[in-house]
Amino acid sequence: MLRLRCKAKNGTHLMQGLTTLSCVHELKDKVAELTGIPCEVQKIMVGFPPSSLDLSNGDAYLRDFPIKSGDTLIVEEEKNKMTSHNVGDSKTSGIQVNDSSPVLARRVVPADNSCLFTSIFYVVEGGVYDPTCAPELRNLIAQIVANDPRSYSEAVLGKSNRDYCTWIRRDDTWGGAIEISILSKFYQCEICVVDTQTLRVDRFGEDVGYTKRVLLIYDGIHYDPLQKVIAGSDAPPQTIFSTNDDIILVQALELADEARKKRQFTDVQRFSLRCMVCQKGLVGQSEAREHAKETGHSNFGEV
Incomplete structure (x- = not known):
């Protein structure tokens, strides 16, 4: 059984x-x-x-x-097989609308280890979905890091500059705060990440004086882009906002709170895992990463 x-x-x-x-x-x-x-x-x-x-x-x-x-x-x-949730060419989730007013919505992207890169590309390019963009962004980040070893030292990266550049190019690695910070500087825009578990907004590039803002929603292991859409309209989604528009941050927090109430998040610090190679029990993402680093095992299952 x-x-x-x-x-x-x-x-x-x-x-x-x-x-x-x-x-x-x-x-x-x-x-x-x-x-x-x-x-x-x-x-x-x-x-x-x-x-x-x-x-x-x-x-x-x-x-x-x-x-x-x-x-x-x-x-x-699989949203690409559905039509009832389509808004133009964009697939959204979690939003019910009864009029033609634009609303903030989540645009679901694949959970393929590159959701962060797909999401950032989508919002900074104004709603362009390109599932092949991840290798390009990974290479871009590696080049930036390799060219600035003083700023991106082992103390910052958690591994040597060379090892990091090799690591981030792999298609089975996940992006996070370091990669968001680098892409915020490259695209010259503030990247806001709304956490559905803590209802915290992390604003990368907040103090630089950028005029543009884009938004992502994060559930503990997965990123999706946020966009404004009009139901039933062929108008393109809006993914780039002014950094003076604090109302959009309030709307993003409301969307995250709705997801939190539905328990649509994963507590990566406390969820139980098992290494499917050696069967060792682990707790949280940090233990899984350390175990993978020590053993080379990368197949984990949630318990």
Whole structure:
């Protein structure tokens, strides 16, 4: 018997009645029952960082996939297969509107280890979604860091300048505060990150005097861009705002508070993990990173 948990935006659910001999369509039916996400638009991920499972063959057995008892399956709705939430070419979530007034909304991007880079590119380019932009931004950051070893020393980076440049170019690494700060300087704009768990706004480039502001929302492990859209309109989304517009920060906090009330965040300091290579128990993102650094193991599952 497989003891799995299904984690979606409407909460975490214990999945019962599945075994290694269950088929993919049985798994999808169970996920649909628990989350309300139709089978045809389910995106199911496992591991840490999460990686997508290819579940296109509904008759395949679960024993043929890297799923073990105790794993947490992360489930998302594949927005590119939906039309009911589309606003022009932009896919949004969490916003209900009844008029033609522009509202602030989350634009969901893939959870593919590069969500930060995809999100920043989207907002600074005025709503241009390019899933191939991450390698370019990773290389850009590496070049900036390599050219300024004094500012970007081991004390700042947590590793040598050379090791960091190699590390950030990898497509399985996650961006964070250092990378946001670098891109804020490069694009000459304030980047505001709203945290759905703490309702804190981190403003990168706040004291530099930039005139432009862009916004991201962060749930503990994933970044999405924020944009103003008009429901049912073909007008392009607005992603760049004035740094004098503090109302937009209030609206961003309201959106984050709505997500917090729905428990749409992950406490990365306290959530329990297990290394799926050596089965060692870990607590929080910091322990997982240290374990990966010491052992080279990179496949983690939430317990």
